[in-house]
Amino acid sequence: MLEPFEFGFMQRAMIAATLVGGVTAAVGVFVILRRLAYIGHGLAHSIFGGAVVSFTIGFNFFLGASLWGAFSVFLINQAARRRQIGGDAAIGIVTTAAFAIGIAVISRARSFTRDFEAALFGEILGITNQDLYVTAGMILLIAVVMFLLWKPLVFITFDHDVATSYGISVRWVETIFSLALAATVVAALQVLGVTLIAAALVIPPVVARMLTDSFPRLFLIAVVLGAATGFLGVYVSWFVDVSSGATVVLVQAAVFALTLGWGVIESRRGLSAARRAERLAGLERALND
Amino acid sequence: MATIGVDELVRLEGVALGYEGVVALRDVDLHIAPGELIGIVGPSGCGKTTLLRSLLGEPQLYAGTAQVADNTRVGYVPQVETVDWNFPITVEQVAMLGSWRTRRWLPWTSRAERSRARVVLSQLGIADLADRPIRALSGGQQQRTFLARALIRSPDLLLLDEPTSGVDIKTRHEILHQLAGLNTAGVTVVLTTHDLNGVASHLPRLIALGEQTVLADGPPSEVLQPDILERAYGQPMLVVQSGHETYVLPIPEEAPGAHGDVLPPPEVVSVIGRPEGDEAGGTDADPQSDHA
Numbered sequence: 295m296l297e298p299f300e301f302g303f304m305q306r307a308m309i310a311a312t313l314v315g316g317v318t319a320a321v322g323v324f325v326i327l328r329r330l331a332y333i334g335h336g337l338a339h340s341i342f343g344g345a346v347v348s349f350t351i352g353f354n355f356f357l358g359a360s361l362w363g364a365f366s367v368f369l370i371n372q373a374a375r376r377r378q379i380g381g382d383a384a385i386g387i388v389t390t391a392a393f394a395i396g397i398a399v400i401s402r403a404r405s406f407t408r409d410f411e412a413a414l415f416g417e418i419l420g421i422t423n424q425d426l427y428v429t430a431g432m433i434l435l436i437a438v439v440m441f442l443l444w445k446p447l448v449f450i451t452f453d454h455d456v457a458t459s460y461g462i463s464v465r466w467v468e469t470i471f472s473l474a475l476a477a478t479v480v481a482a483l484q485v486l487g488v489t490l491i492a493a494a495l496v497i498p499p500v501v502a503r504m505l506t507d508s509f510p511r512l513f514l515i516a517v518v519l520g521a522a523t524g525f526l527g528v529y530v531s532w533f534v535d536v537s538s539g540a541t542v543v544l545v546q547a548a549v550f551a552l553t554l555g556w557g558v559i560e561s562r563r564g565l566s567a568a569r570r571a572e573r574l575a576g577l578e579r580a581l582n583d
Numbered sequence: 584m585a586t587i588g589v590d591e592l593v594r595l596e597g598v599a600l601g602y603e604g605v606v607a608l609r610d611v612d613l614h615i616a617p618g619e620l621i622g623i624v625g626p627s628g629c630g631k632t633t634l635l636r637s638l639l640g641e642p643q644l645y646a647g648t649a650q651v652a653d654n655t656r657v658g659y660v661p662q663v664e665t666v667d668w669n670f671p672i673t674v675e676q677v678a679m680l681g682s683w684r685t686r687r688w689l690p691w692t693s694r695a696e697r698s699r700a701r702v703v704l705s706q707l708g709i710a711d712l713a714d715r716p717i718r719a720l721s722g723g724q725q726q727r728t729f730l731a732r733a734l735i736r737s738p739d740l741l742l743l744d745e746p747t748s749g750v751d752i753k754t755r756h757e758i759l760h761q762l763a764g765l766n767t768a769g770v771t772v773v774l775t776t777h778d779l780n781g782v783a784s785h786l787p788r789l790i791a792l793g794e795q796t797v798l799a800d801g802p803p804s805e806v807l808q809p810d811i812l813e814r815a816y817g818q819p820m821l822v823v824q825s826g827h828e829t830y831v832l833p834i835p836e837e838a839p840g841a842h843g844d845v846l847p848p849p850e851v852v853s854v855i856g857r858p859e860g861d862e863a864g865g866t867d868a869d870p871q872s873d874h875a
Contacts, residue, residue: 327670327671441690442688444689444690445680445683445687445689445690446683446687448680449680449683451670452667452670452672452677452680453661453666453680455661455665456659456661458639458641459636459639459641459657459659460659460680460681460683460736461684462683503671506671507671507672507673507716507718508671508672508673508676508716509670509671509672509676510676512671
């Protein structure tokens with residue numbers, strides 16, 4: 295049972311997955327409540343393009359991918375402000391175009407294919423100490439931003455149209471949040487890969503949403519669940535010999551399925567209890583009559 | 584540009600307002616003094632919300648000047664139809680959003696903030712619902728929750744967008760009573776309403792909108808006139824005045840009263856179930872009578 299802990303690469307992988315699982319869930323809470331799941335998916339693809347270009351020109355991966363992500367966010371915001379385009383279409387156009395640039399670069403430089411597969415599907419077991427420090431630093435930065443912007447962020451997420459009238463600079467807060475989202479995707483790229491990031495952003499907050507009606511509690515449950523499933527996914531992947539990123543998402547999907555099933559059983563129990571109470575009341579009325 | 588006077592809270596002069604280059608209202612002149620209670624009436628889409636939100640500085644100003652007195656704390660209560668009622672948040676948490684500027688860089692609220700929220704919720708009679716999720720509230724409780732969010736800032740100017748829409752007659756009565764109480768305590772209240780009989784006719788001052796501008800501004804007896812209402816709504820209106828009460832009814836083109844007359848009260852009025860001694864027929868929720 296303790297075998298995975300004996301290897302340095304597994305220790306680093308479990309720490310990275312726990313951190314990334316927690317931060318993607320934290321940012322994901324705001325993503326799902328604002329019904330922006332599509333932007334997480336799109337940004338992951340967009341940032342892949344940035345990662346590829348950075349790699350090709352020999353630029354720092356994290357910095358290059360982050361700048362690419364920030365530029366994508368800027369373009370999405372600019373395009374979405376035009377009424378004829380709208381948010382969804384802007385995300386679709388910008389992120390797909392940015393992804394396509396990555397594919398185009400790959401097709402011109404086939405020798406990098408293996409590295410790009412790692413970016414697509416994640417390569418958590420190849421994380422070095424330096425990668426871990428950079429990832430932890432980015433996550434700390436995201437956590438500080440979310441800490442400081444918590445109140446306006448909650449306000450905007452709940453009541454976007456009214457936030458300005460309460461003195462919140464909606465445009466600024468939204469831009470900073472979008473940048474934090476881009477940074478989250480970059481931090482998660484090596485752990486989960488482009489194709490799986492959207493699941494990690496969405497599943498833990500959705501599970502938490504099914505469990506509570508209180509926002510602070512939802513946030514805490516989502517973060518704990520994201521971190522725990524990140525750790526558990528990598529741990530389990532050692533024994534089942536399956537890609538770690540995929541195992542993390544499969545563990546999260548299993549938790550979602552269990553929560554959903556439990557919810558269905560609970561609601562049926564509640565329904566049958568109500569029916570029993572109704573029948574008893576009917577019987578009592580009949581006896582009284 | 585004329586500066587705002589000491590006895591003024593809001594001054595709009597020759598204002599044209601709108602969004603994204605589309606003018607919704609033009610030639611608007613409006614002066615609001617501290618302590619007023621004002622209703623904005625008019626048909627759907629006439630610019631009631633735009634005018635209300637202009638007091639928050641939100642719509643784009645295409646002409647004229649709009650001024651709100653310095654250091655005015657404004658509380659805003661949106662239409663409940665615009666709220667996501669499935670959002671995971673409790674009544675107390677909504678109320679405390681109103682004081683987000685207090686310790687703005689910290690995610691948690693202080694004990695003092697929570698106490699303040701409890702006091703406001705108690706004043707509105709919903710303290711026992713503090714921990715209830717908003718999706719489990721009735722229409723009146725929803726309105727009070729958002730009123731609590733506005734009141735927690737101790738506003739000088741309270742703006743409410745359709746505060747009585749979707750609530751039953753008893754709740755409407757209670758909400759009006761609470762607004763009248765706040766107004767008596769010195770809060771300037773401006774609200775929009777579709778309800779000419781149940782709400783607008785009881786307010787001391789009305790602003791009627793139509794044809795993209797202000798058609799009339801004054802007491803209900805002056806504003807709720809058949810010609811003004813017909814211009815606003817594009818349909819003839821029957822206006823019945825009985826003592827202090829004004830009743831407005833839309834009427835078909837060919838019916839009596841369709842030619843802009845103010846009719847005397849009907850000779851025979853059947854009153855069912857009025858308590859003995861309540862001859863005046865007024866209610867304690869009548870903001871006008873509270874003001875008198």
